[in-house]
Each structure stands twice: as C-alpha cells, then as structure tokens.
Amino acid sequence: MGTGPRARRSMAETIAGGERSISFEFFPPKDAAGAERLWRAISALEPYDPTFVSVTYGAGGSTRDATVEITGRIARETSLTPMAHLTCVGHTRTEIEKILDTYTEAGVHHVMALRGDPAEGPRASWTSTEGGLDHATELVDLVAGRGDFRIGVAAFPEGHPSAESLDHDADVLVAKARAGAEFAVTQMFFRAEDYFGLVERVRRRGVGPEQLPILPGIMPILNLAAIQRQGELIGTDVPESVVSRIAGAGQDDPARVRAAGIELAAELCDELLAGGAPGLHFYTLNASRATLEIFERLRITA
Numbered sequence: 001m002g003t004g005p006r007a008r009r010s011m012a013e014t015i016a017g018g019e020r021s022i023s024f025e026f027f028p029p030k031d032a033a034g035a036e037r038l039w040r041a042i043s044a045l046e047p048y049d050p051t052f053v054s055v056t057y058g059a060g061g062s063t064r065d066a067t068v069e070i071t072g073r074i075a076r077e078t079s080l081t082p083m084a085h086l087t088c089v090g091h092t093r094t095e096i097e098k099i100l101d102t103y104t105e106a107g108v109h110h111v112m113a114l115r116g117d118p119a120e121g122p123r124a125s126w127t128s129t130e131g132g133l134d135h136a137t138e139l140v141d142l143v144a145g146r147g148d149f150r151i152g153v154a155a156f157p158e159g160h161p162s163a164e165s166l167d168h169d170a171d172v173l174v175a176k177a178r179a180g181a182e183f184a185v186t187q188m189f190f191r192a193e194d195y196f197g198l199v200e201r202v203r204r205r206g207v208g209p210e211q212l213p214i215l216p217g218i219m220p221i222l223n224l225a226a227i228q229r230q231g232e233l234i235g236t237d238v239p240e241s242v243v244s245r246i247a248g249a250g251q252d253d254p255a256r257v258r259a260a261g262i263e264l265a266a267e268l269c270d271e272l273l274a275g276g277a278p279g280l281h282f283y284t285l286n287a288s289r290a291t292l293e294i295f296e297r298l299r300i301t302a
Helices: 011-016 030-049 064-077 093-106 136-144 168-179 194-205 223-234 238-252 255-274 288-296
Strands: 021-026 051-056 084-087 110-114 150-155 182-186 215-217 279-283
Touching: 011 021, 011 182, 021 030, 021 064, 021 215, 030 288, 051 064, 051 255, 064 093, 084 093, 084 136, 093 136, 110 238, 136 150, 136 168, 150 168, 168 182, 168 255, 182 279, 194 215, 194 255, 215 255, 238 255, 255 279, 255 288
Parallel strands: 021 051, 021 279, 051 084, 084 110, 110 150, 150 182, 182 215, 215 279
Antiparallel strands: none
C-alpha cells in the first residue's frame, strides 16, 4: 500500500510525464468523531487516484504526533501517496532529523517543508528555537540531505504576510527550489491572475516548470465570514466580485452560499487549467463533498 510507482517519484517527474496533478489536503482530527470523518473523506476521494495527499502540521507544531501517525497509516493502509507536512516551529535540528527517520520507517517519502506559523498565528513575530531552524530554505536543505525524500514547499500568490514585496517573496520561493524543493503548492487565493503572476515571477528568475511546478491551492467558499477571517490572517484577499456573487446568492441562506462557493471554485479551476496550471490541490477540510461537487462540474471522474 502507498508503495506504487508514485511513492518515490517527484511531482516534477509526474507532471513532466504529462500527468495532471490532482491532490488533497487533510488535517489531523481532534477526536474520534473527527477521525471517522477524516477516513470517510479519504475513502471517498481515494478512487480519484490523486497524485498525493498531504497531512498538515498544526500552528506551533501542535499536531506533530498525529501528523506522523496519520501519514504513516495512509502509507500502510491505502493506495495513496502521503505527503507529510513538517515545520521548523519549536523543533531543534536533532528533533527534525528524528521525525524524518520516523517517516522513513513508516514508508513516507514525500515531505512538505514549511517554516510554519507560530502558535499565535501567521502574523505573529517569529521566535527562534535554540538549535533549530528559522527559514523554510534551511529545512529544505536539511530534508534534501537526509534520506530519500521528495520535497514540496509553500507558495503565496499574494505574498507571505512577512514578505517585503511580491518580488522578495518570489526570491524566497526560488531559493527553496535551489535548495532542493521539487514542487510548490500555493496558499488559497480567489483570482487566477494572482496565481499566474506568481508563476511568471518565478519563471523570470530562471526556474522553469520542469524544475518547480507550482500547484494552485483551491479552497471553496462554504462560509464567507470564515474565509474572510482566515484571509485576513494569512494575507489572502477575498475580492469584492466574489463577495458580491455570494451576497447575490443570498448571504443568509447557507445552502445558496455553498452552491455559489462551489460554482466560483469550479470557475477558478477551469480558468487555471485553461491557463496552463499543472494541476489542482484541494483543501478538503477533512470532508469530500465539496471537492466531489467541484469534480462533477469539471467532469473529473474516478
């Protein structure tokens, strides 16, 4: 299980071979009911043969053990290729090396290397850990030098909240590629031009699509207020055109808001794929229904 031809093949190799990448992201559940919901979602999405599925790491490294356990279980019990998130937050270099050894033992060969957010959130000041790492580039370099890992990194179409500018943000992403990252996944966004702008900035710096495919991260709006709050935290703008579409659907009617959000997400996916995006990465929130509804609109079948 989880050991097919993709298990050690990079996303760059997959995409260079002409395969469109479709992937899903999950997070460690907090209780037994959440765990049941997570595995139902995994079971529902597994027939779509995703390129990989990723499991997040909580702010401040709070879900480390659960992330390791779930990622290992996916490797053991499913046909999916699991990708484990790993952050610098609160860890020494020695601890990170031990986590990587645990992943190797669990049959997990793909790592999403992230600086990570402080426990207080992405806009909080960074606090160094003695004996630890301060930048995602350092983490990429460490992972690349330890074991047979394929490495993904985060990308920010509208810039990371801590970035000096969009150009500086692109410089950071290029540095991660040159340190050993093989692909990137973007934070959520709602304008295709933001994604294509990021891609163009990276390509101008001499890093081509065969070196660093950049997968757009898709988050359908199922609750406008919640998405707006999250967007404020992570530096993602919810455009007025999107807000007005949701409001026009009937903002006080959850079912109509949800339907409008699914429709907007499907339109964004269509625009991204038509413009040359190498695939789509879905933030599932540990549920399959919204992703499956988008698939239906995009005519993506199992």
